Amino acid sequence: MAIDGVRRWERRLFIDGEWVAASGGDRSYLVIDPATGEAFAEAADGSPADVDAAVRAASAAMDDARWLGIDPLERSRTLHRIAQLIRERQDQLADLMTRENGMPVSFAQWLEIPMAADVFDYFAALVPTTGGRTLPFSLPGPQGQYLLFTLKEPVGVVGLITPWNFPLLMPAWKVAAALAAGCSAVLKPAPETPFTALALAEICAEAGVPPGVLNVVPGGDETGAALVAHPGVAKIAFTGETATGAKILAAAAPDIKRVTLELGGKSPNIVFDDVPLEEAVSGAVFGVYLNSGQVCQAGTRVLVQETIYERFVEALAERVRQLKVGPGRDPATDVGPVIREHQLRRILGYVETGTREGARLVVGGRRLEALGPGYFVEPTVFAGVTAEMTIAREEIFGPVAAVIPFRDEAHAIELANRTLYGLAAGVWTRDVKRALRVARGVRAGTVWVNTYQVLSPTAPFGGYRQSGLGRELGPDALEPYLETKTVIVDLNEEALRFF
Ligand code: NAD
Numbered sequence: 001m002a003i004d005g006v007r008r009w010e011r012r013l014f015i016d017g018e019w020v021a022a023s024g025g026d027r028s029y030l031v032i033d034p035a036t037g038e039a040f041a042e043a044a045d046g047s048p049a050d051v052d053a054a055v056r057a058a059s060a061a062m063d064d065a066r067w068l069g070i071d072p073l074e075r076s077r078t079l080h081r082i083a084q085l086i087r088e089r090q091d092q093l094a095d096l097m098t099r100e101n102g103m104p105v106s107f108a109q110w111l112e113i114p115m116a117a118d119v120f121d122y123f124a125a126l127v128p129t130t131g132g133r134t135l136p137f138s139l140p141g142p143q144g145q146y147l148l149f150t151l152k153e154p155v156g157v158v159g160l161i162t163p164w165n166f167p168l169l170m171p172a173w174k175v176a177a178a179l180a181a182g183c184s185a186v187l188k189p190a191p192e193t194p195f196t197a198l199a200l201a202e203i204c205a206e207a208g209v210p211p212g213v214l215n216v217v218p219g220g221d222e223t224g225a226a227l228v229a230h231p232g233v234a235k236i237a238f239t240g241e242t243a244t245g246a247k248i249l250a251a252a253a254p255d256i257k258r259v260t261l262e263l264g265g266k267s268p269n270i271v272f273d274d275v276p277l278e279e280a281v282s283g284a285v286f287g288v289y290l291n292s293g294q295v296c297q298a299g300t301r302v303l304v305q306e307t308i309y310e311r312f313v314e315a316l317a318e319r320v321r322q323l324k325v326g327p328g329r330d331p332a333t334d335v336g337p338v339i340r341e342h343q344l345r346r347i348l349g350y351v352e353t354g355t356r357e358g359a360r361l362v363v364g365g366r367r368l369e370a371l372g373p374g375y376f377v378e379p380t381v382f383a384g385v386t387a388e389m390t391i392a393r394e395e396i397f398g399p400v401a402a403v404i405p406f407r408d409e410a411h412a413i414e415l416a417n418r419t420l421y422g423l424a425a426g427v428w429t430r431d432v433k434r435a436l437r438v439a440r441g442v443r444a445g446t447v448w449v450n451t452y453q454v455l456s457p458t459a460p461f462g463g464y465r466q467s468g469l470g471r472e473l474g475p476d477a478l479e480p481y482l483e484t485k486t487v488i489v490d491l492n493e494e495a496l497r498f499f
Helices: 048-063 072-088 090-101 105-129 169-181 194-207 221-229 242-252 277-293 306-322 341-356 409-416 432-441
Strands: 013-015 018-020 028-033 038-044 146-154 157-161 184-188 214-216 235-239 258-262 268-271 301-305 360-363 380-383 400-406 424-428 446-449 482-490
Touching: 013 048, 013 194, 028 090, 038 194, 048 157, 048 184, 048 214, 048 221, 072 090, 072 105, 072 169, 072 194, 090 105, 090 194, 105 169, 157 169, 157 221, 169 184, 169 194, 169 214, 169 235, 184 221, 194 214, 221 242, 235 242, 242 258, 268 277, 268 409, 277 301, 277 306, 277 400, 277 424, 301 306, 301 409, 306 360, 306 380, 306 400, 341 360, 341 400, 400 409, 409 432, 424 432, 432 446
Parallel strands: 157 184, 157 235, 184 214, 235 258, 268 301, 268 424, 301 400, 380 400, 424 446
Antiparallel strands: 013 018, 013 214, 028 038, 146 482, 360 380
16 A cells, blocks of 8 residues: 555544544554565554543443444444445555555455455344344242343443454454444554554444444553453453463453453364375465464464375475465565564574474475565474474464374374364365264364365354353354343232232
């Protein structure tokens, strides 16, 4: 995107429908293009006072029902308009995301932006279907006549906190659900990708979301912490690292805030020896190197049956050597830079640890100095990895595959479950019964059979164990944004007397 495109969002927060400067002296920070390592714009750094202003604006919007009071079909149409505007601005958004996050523009255009639009369409469809139920009533003793029904009400002001790896999609999942439920929201995007979130706010306002209903306060971890601590916030929806999720859960505990968490992973991608090698290798490459491996559900533990292990490693290495690493704006790029210098160093640290602990570095493992000062790292494959090694246990969040051999189905399931996480898994086999047994046996929120990474707005997404709490997307995705109120009406002529 031409730099001018972001100028209107520079040093700006979006509060109560206004583009305002951060309080306390116009605080700001530099936003860096990962492909060059250079700053390209300045973002406002929201303070706790700004968070407070945003929460107050959101509370006022809840109080006068300026959003919930609109006819549900019109609210639904508003979400459809957001979807439409996202589609119309696809090129602009793709350029922006590539600049902020480094992701290949081809990927942004193919998946992230169209899916973000689809997510708004999906939640738009849920709006007019959301309601309570009438239920039978039962009381010990003589009952008489009662009417029992439930109402679904928005939980209140929600705090949405998102990571940088999918700068549009992560905010979209949460904003669409919050708006569909009738909540007001304060979005705190990742400090690395503030402008995509502000672009979404602009789109929502243009589509007709009233002022104060969606507020965006860019800033760092302290800004997020201020949002979690704010007494006016009823619920936090967070996506990010498991360690951050644990802090948020603890910080939300004193006021019993509702919390949903989408956290990290170390997902297994299991390859049996009856599947065409080329197909499984392709699936593994897609599972590991998409978005430079900066994907929560990345299939970075590639479990391969020992009968085909060496052939698989060889074929995988060959495919990985062919991946074109480069700046995201080059349409031929397969793998862009990683987000920041410190993340690149962390990845190289894992490469060192893997080698030291006895894994075999087959391909990659170095910084690509030839591409300049941007944060480019070679797509990497480790073979001879055992389940105990650090690179098989910890989330690297970079383009690094750990290929682990297994003997048989039981061994594959045992290895797959040897993790603290449980976000996703893949299984590749032609044997349908085995595929379904493995799908049942693996403890993960999503299991793919003969594919990997594919998501749908209709598919509940979330993690078992330390990969999260609750689900986003799918038919029940509004539940965490709603409270259920039970109404019991005594229809008898005489009220029940207790004493
Ligand atoms: P992160 O946890 O460092 O930051 C995420 C967000 O939380 C940022 O906006 C950050 O400013 C904010 N934050 C940090 N500390 C906070 C605190 N104490 N209180 C409130 N907010 C705080 O994560 P990241 O590095 O931006 O993202 C990468 C991580 O996200 C990976 O672990 C990845 O697996 C995970 N992720 C998970 C999913 C999923 O759906 N499960 C999707 C994408 C990314």
